Amino acid sequence: MAEEKVDVLIIGSGHSGGMAAKVLTEKGISCLMLNAGPVVDFKRDRELKPAYELPYRGFNMPGRLPHVFQANEFNANTWVDEKEVPYTYTPQQSYNWVRVRLFGGRSLFWARQSFRLSDYEFKAKDHDGFGENWPITLADLAPYYSRVEAIFRVRGHADGLPQYPDGNFVVDDSPWSGSMQRFIAAGKKMNVPVCKARSAMGVDGLASSINLLLPDAFATGKLTAVPNVVVRQLTVDKNTGLADGALFVDRHSRREMSVKARVVVLAAGCLESTRLLLNSGLENSKGAGLANSSGVLGHYLIDQVYGPGIVCSVPEARDGKATPGLMGGSALIPRFRNITTKSKNFIRGYALNVYSSTRPMDPRNFADYGESLQKKMDSYEGSGFSINMMGEVLAHYDHSVSIDKKVVDAWDIPVLHVDTKYTDNEFNMARDAVDTSIAMTEEAGFEVLSKNYDPNPPGYSIHEQGTCRMGDNPKTSVLNKWNQSHDIKNLYVVDASSFVSGGWQNPTMTILALSMRASEHLAEQMQLRNI
Amino acid sequence: MRRRDFVKAIVAVPVAARTMFGQQSAAPQSAATAALPPAAETAPTATHDKGFFDYKAHPIAASVPDGFATTQANFFNERQMATLRKLCDVLLPPLNGYPGATQAGAPEFIDFLIGASPADRQHMYRAGLDRLNANAEKQFHVPFARVDAAQADKLIRPWLRTWMPDHPPKERFASFINLAHQDIRTATMNSQAWSIAATATGERAPGIGLYWSPIDPDIQMYV
Numbered sequence A: 001m002a003e004e005k006v007d008v009l010i011i012g013s014g015h016s017g018g019m020a021a022k023v024l025t026e027k028g029i030s031c032l033m034l035n036a037g038p039v040v041d042f043k044r045d046r047e048l049k050p051a052y053e054l055p056y057r058g059f060n061m062p063g064r065l066p067h068v069f070q071a072n073e074f075n076a077n078t079w080v081d082e083k084e085v086p087y088t089y090t091p092q093q094s095y096n097w098v099r100v101r102l103f104g105g106r107s108l109f110w111a112r113q114s115f116r117l118s119d120y121e122f123k124a125k126d127h128d129g130f131g132e133n134w135p136i137t138l139a140d141l142a143p144y145y146s147r148v149e150a151i152f153r154v155r156g157h158a159d160g161l162p163q164y165p166d167g168n169f170v171v172d173d174s175p176w177s178g179s180m181q182r183f184i185a186a187g188k189k190m191n192v193p194v195c196k197a198r199s200a201m202g203v204d205g206l207a208s209s210i211n212l213l214l215p216d217a218f219a220t221g222k223l224t225a226v227p228n229v230v231v232r233q234l235t236v237d238k239n240t241g242l243a244d245g246a247l248f249v250d251r252h253s254r255r256e257m258s259v260k261a262r263v264v265v266l267a268a269g270c271l272e273s274t275r276l277l278l279n280s281g282l283e284n285s286k287g288a289g290l291a292n293s294s295g296v297l298g299h300y301l302i303d304q305v306y307g308p309g310i311v312c313s314v315p316e317a318r319d320g321k322a323t324p325g326l327m328g329g330s331a332l333i334p335r336f337r338n339i340t341t342k343s344k345n346f347i348r349g350y351a352l353n354v355y356s357s358t359r360p361m362d363p364r365n366f367a368d369y370g371e372s373l374q375k376k377m378d379s380y381e382g383s384g385f386s387i388n389m390m391g392e393v394l395a396h397y398d399h400s401v402s403i404d405k406k407v408v409d410a411w412d413i414p415v416l417h418v419d420t421k422y423t424d425n426e427f428n429m430a431r432d433a434v435d436t437s438i439a440m441t442e443e444a445g446f447e448v449l450s451k452n453y454d455p456n457p458p459g460y461s462i463h464e465q466g467t468c469r470m471g472d473n474p475k476t477s478v479l480n481k482w483n484q485s486h487d488i489k490n491l492y493v494v495d496a497s498s499f500v501s502g503g504w505q506n507p508t509m510t511i512l513a514l515s516m517r518a519s520e521h522l523a524e525q526m527q528l529r530n531i
Numbered sequence B: 001m002r003r004r005d006f007v008k009a010i011v012a013v014p015v016a017a018r019t020m021f022g023q024q025s026a027a028p029q030s031a032a033t034a035a036l037p038p039a040a041e042t043a044p045t046a047t048h049d050k051g052f053f054d055y056k057a058h059p060i061a062a063s064v065p066d067g068f069a070t071t072q073a074n075f076f077n078e079r080q081m082a083t084l085r086k087l088c089d090v091l092l093p094p095l096n097g098y099p100g101a102t103q104a105g106a107p108e109f110i111d112f113l114i115g116a117s118p119a120d121r122q123h124m125y126r127a128g129l130d131r132l133n134a135n136a137e138k139q140f141h142v143p144f145a146r147v148d149a150a151q152a153d154k155l156i157r158p159w160l161r162t163w164m165p166d167h168p169p170k171e172r173f174a175s176f177i178n179l180a181h182q183d184i185r186t187a188t189m190n191s192q193a194w195s196i197a198a199t200a201t202g203e204r205a206p207g208i209g210l211y212w213s214p215i216d217p218d219i220q221m222y223v
Helices: A015-026 A124-128 A138-152 A178-189 A216-218 A270-280 A317-322 A372-378 A426-445 A506-525 B003-023 B031-035 B078-093 B106-115 B118-142 B150-159 B174-190 B192-200
Strands: A006-010 A029-036 A046-050 A088-089 A154-156 A223-226 A229-236 A243-250 A256-266 A309-313 A330-332 A350-356 A385-394 A400-410 A415-419 A447-452 A491-493 B208-213
Touching: A006 A015, A006 A243, A015 A029, A015 A216, A015 A223, A015 A256, A015 A506, A046 A309, A088 A400, A138 A506, A178 A330, A178 A350, A178 A426, A216 A223, A229 A256, A229 A270, A229 A350, A256 A506, A270 A400, A309 A317, A309 B208, A350 A372, A350 A426, A385 A426, A426 A447, A447 B150, A491 A506, B078 B106, B078 B118, B078 B150, B078 B174, B106 B118, B106 B174, B118 B150, B118 B174, B150 B174
Parallel strands: A006 A029, A006 A256, A029 A223, A088 A415, A256 A491
Antiparallel strands: A046 B208, A229 A243, A243 A256, A309 A385, A309 A447, A330 A350, A350 A385, A400 A415
């Protein structure tokens, strides 16, 4: 069969690819979406089971998914197995690359925290001189954030803080629990704002590409979606230098195929998109990757610091004595460091997730065992109060990914090598986050039971960003402010690889807003016949 | 359309398609050849899956072996296993109508689990059990398996720590004691015996979760 040229080839079906498909098809543009993994049948593929029916009694299968700390025996089959799709990393610098290749990608499983970046992130260099500014501001992206928040039904409360921009919320006017009120009062004494968390409610229990974006695209009749095909590399027209399609392989049979396209939109997830660009350029004269005249493709890898935190107990809630409304609820402390003051040993900042629990305590919070431990757990049940950090990671040139030509995945595609680590800025920030959490909870009269100062390995947050960053200068960035390649005008990269800095915020709302904005720009350019 | 009719319709499609394809054949079949049944026509459904289209599944009450069988412990040596059994008895005895770790088969399950684990975890367990036993011999002149409750407390309590998930204590022996404690509790509370006890006391059994089956697994993994 002769190859038919598709209008737009979208690689990836998660939040960024789903948004691109929705925007483009609703403007009448035909799209072909390729996804590396299968479609989930939510009835067939899931069932409630007791742990004792599983082969390893609820323990992870030993040795499986060693870098996916989120994995357990119940959900192990949803993650990418690194035996099938390996990656390498610099010795002593372990990296947790947490991946999902199911149709819909990681949009099926995200934590739904829904934040806007502020100009403290978009214009970070203006504040402290480090790194680069984004080529856009909050004002540029705000209209798109609003539309995304409406689609995802983000519940939140307007707080009027410049570092925690308000949005188009389903208003959260729920009352604070008593324990939270005490914590808020402690925060006021220390000039630390305690706000309502913001979260995507979604529809029918899901806030995913597959239920909020792709159905609209399919409804247009303009979207063709193909699961179980692994894209090997993009192809380029040698005469024009433009992207003209992709080579891909059937996941099951290993049948090699190709497709031609007028435009390519990469939305495979931050590091997979960069891997694809790097692999696509392996055979060129420089071997430096496609769309990489700047030489920064693969560089400036960032994520967010997760792991440091504390667990406390609210004394008045012990022994079943909690009064109604004392416990429960969550809060968010947005970044408060280096806004109006300057921290002595780190720049940028972190946020804190705060939870008041009515549930049993984790036994790890007590240095005890046997009957004595059980009595403590009975006594402390329903009194838990915990805080966890989400910290910004600075973008360094040498924190990077490249192709490891010595290792290939199950489809003979060269794998990614990750070379990154946290620096003193992240470690100092983590220490401040835990010490501040302890000070606030002690001020509130809570008992600190356990604490951890050590960040989880880089990548753990599943918020990898950068490596294909945007900017106004083609010599220092891969994409322009529309997520369009400086080098190849019919190539767009719409996932988090475009990020210049990451802040502390869950990146999902920003990914969605950027993809919406980029896709509308692409549609306009196609209508103007500029592409 | 009833499901049975729908299934029949699907089954009929390949036959119809073959008939249409046959009509396009340039060379007419001879009478003798045409009288023979098409060789491929009966092959796909004639044997093992015959009748399955009409079969309405009956539930099968499947069970697990833990309720009547014992896991054979064969990873730890005899002394290490005795130490592990004692550690299980001490850290999680029967309480409030719930089985202890031993009654839930936790020592044998952990022997199996660690035997299947990466080398560093195996080493941590073996070295940890050996050291616990050596400490008992040194302090009380008996194997750990024979210490009394007070002696066990003196051997274990100094090493207990509070810690958060993914961040166990950094000292090697403290890490073993606290991780083993966590493993023993998980192996016990996720056991069938614990689930039965929870049901008997009218509480919701722990360890029930949403299990994801392998989703369209890569067929090349099996060839």
